[in-house]
Amino acid sequence: MSATTLRADVATEAGGSMPSSLVIASLSRALDLAEGEPMGHALRTCWLGMRLADWVGLGPDERQDLFYALLLKDAGCSANAYSVTRWFGADDLSTKAQFKVSDWSSQWRSLLFAIRQTAPTAPITRRMAQLVALGAKGPGLASELVEARCTRGAELVRQLGWAEPSADAVYSLDEHWNGSGSPRGLKGDEIPVLSRIALLCQTAEIFWRHGGRRSVETVLRRRRGTWFDPQLVDAVLAHARSDRLWERFGAVNHPEQVAPLDPRPRRISCTSVDDMVRIGQVFAGVVDAKSPWTATHSTRTAALARRMAEVMGMSTDENDRIGLAALVHDLGKLAVSNAILDKAGPLDAGEMAQMQSHTAITHQILSPLWLLSDVAEMAAAHHERLDGSGYHRHLRGPDLPFGAHVVAAADVFEALTADRPYRRGLDNDEAVRRMRREEGRTLAAEPVAALAEMVESTRSLPPADSLT
Numbered sequence: 001m002s003a004t005t006l007r008a009d010v011a012t013e014a015g016g017s018m019p020s021s022l023v024i025a026s027l028s029r030a031l032d033l034a035e036g037e038p039m040g041h042a043l044r045t046c047w048l049g050m051r052l053a054d055w056v057g058l059g060p061d062e063r064q065d066l067f068y069a070l071l072l073k074d075a076g077c078s079a080n081a082y083s084v085t086r087w088f089g090a091d092d093l094s095t096k097a098q099f100k101v102s103d104w105s106s107q108w109r110s111l112l113f114a115i116r117q118t119a120p121t122a123p124i125t126r127r128m129a130q131l132v133a134l135g136a137k138g139p140g141l142a143s144e145l146v147e148a149r150c151t152r153g154a155e156l157v158r159q160l161g162w163a164e165p166s167a168d169a170v171y172s173l174d175e176h177w178n179g180s181g182s183p184r185g186l187k188g189d190e191i192p193v194l195s196r197i198a199l200l201c202q203t204a205e206i207f208w209r210h211g212g213r214r215s216v217e218t219v220l221r222r223r224r225g226t227w228f229d230p231q232l233v234d235a236v237l238a239h240a241r242s243d244r245l246w247e248r249f250g251a252v253n254h255p256e257q258v259a260p261l262d263p264r265p266r267r268i269s270c271t272s273v274d275d276m277v278r279i280g281q282v283f284a285g286v287v288d289a290k291s292p293w294t295a296t297h298s299t300r301t302a303a304l305a306r307r308m309a310e311v312m313g314m315s316t317d318e319n320d321r322i323g324l325a326a327l328v329h330d331l332g333k334l335a336v337s338n339a340i341l342d343k344a345g346p347l348d349a350g351e352m353a354q355m356q357s358h359t360a361i362t363h364q365i366l367s368p369l370w371l372l373s374d375v376a377e378m379a380a381a382h383h384e385r386l387d388g389s390g391y392h393r394h395l396r397g398p399d400l401p402f403g404a405h406v407v408a409a410a411d412v413f414e415a416l417t418a419d420r421p422y423r424r425g426l427d428n429d430e431a432v433r434r435m436r437r438e439e440g441r442t443l444a445a446e447p448v449a450a451l452a453e454m455v456e457s458t459r460s461l462p463p464a465d466s467l468t
């Protein structure tokens with residue numbers, strides 16, 4: 001039985017590599033979702049930012065650093081998702097989206113923002129209690145949330161191997177020209193120019209979506225010299241007078257439209273997925289950081305899946321690709337609010353539908369990576385079941401790649417043995433016993449047998465960080 005439908009040999013025939021810009025541009029759409037923005041927000045921000053770099057005459061090195069900073073500006077997005085939900089008592093995704101359109105730079109505006117965003121749909125008594133808790137936390141909360149996001153974002157950019165100016169640009173994304181931003185309260189030219197460009201362009205993208213070109217012009221003029229570098233505002237206003245530019249901007253919606261803007265294109269090998277695994281580990285970290293309840297879920301699922309593939313005697317290539325699929329299998333969960341992910345009680349129908357949308361979203365995020373279509377298939381099928389009772393395509397056993405069964409079993413085992421807000425995790429033996437009951441019905445026999453062997457034998461289960 002084959003684990004995959006497209007393997008190293010096919011990748012070699014096809015040239016064996018993809019542009020790194022295409023990989024990062026595709027994955028940037030996962031970060032958009034975690035910020036409560038639609039997929040394509042970072043792509044359009046990048047497109048505009050690279051034009052602005054031309055207009056202000058940025059050098060080739062700076063343009064290279066800017067390109068990846070613009071795509072990865074929200075890499076730290078999940079680091080504060082749990083805290084946002086906890087302190088605002090609200091959906092983290094809508095709170096974060098509002099955070100970007102509100103001017104919260106004075107204490108008065110911060111207070112207004114807090115009143116509007118705190119538990120907006122809850123009964124008045126709960127809203128008041130939540131506001132009191134938020135008030136007790138003090139005005140430092142916004143800086144604290146931004147700091148967590150910036151620090152983590154910069155760290156992940158470094159882990160991906162991009163140059164320090166890109167990491168620094170991500171760290172300083174929320175600094176404002178007049179010194180009212182976070183985390184360091186930098187002012188004017190103290191703020192890296194790449195951060196100044198990124199802040200302006202991300203704001204322009206959001207306001208363009210809400211109200212078109214006029215809305216962009218209004219916000220740029222209004223925040224010229226407060227949030228934004230006046231010179232950059234003037235450059236945009238001077239070059240962006242025509243509707244044609246905004247039409248082209250609005251048409252940017254696919255990673256392939258932005259990937260060619262990389263000033264110094266590099267390629268990532270897909271014949272061996274080592275480079276992709278490194279990137280997959282970083283994005284698994286983004287997913288896992290979203291909730292303390294799943295803080296090691298993706299990395300541990302990947303470690304389990306790899307060990308199971310090894311026990312089943314699968315080839316190194318199959319093993320690597322299954323491991324990569326397991327690392328990125330829950331990317332789509334970045335689109336699900338923590339109010340649902342961390343809910344202690346049962347989900348209602350609407351919440352369940354949102355939760356179950358995550359596999360289709362995982363597939364959508366990975367689908368432009370044409371040399372990894374086998375990985376995307378395995379990842380997106382991790383909630384499908386042998387008897388067709390799974391989701392999202394309700395595929396049956398024979399229609400699923402074997403690797404999908406391995407990832408599914410690893411995912412189930414990891415979930416059963418981990419604590420959740422509503423129950424304690426099972427011990428390994430009990431988890432295997434429960435999975436044995438599903439063998440041949442919802443779960444494939446071989447991966448479950450491999451898991452049972454791993455649990456029964458003296459071979460210890462892999463720790464979370466043992467993937468490589």
Ligand SMILES: [Fe+2]
Nearest residue numbers: 329330382383
């Ligand atoms: Fe999942």
Ligand SMILES: [Fe+2]
Nearest residue numbers: 297329330411
């Ligand atoms: Fe999962």
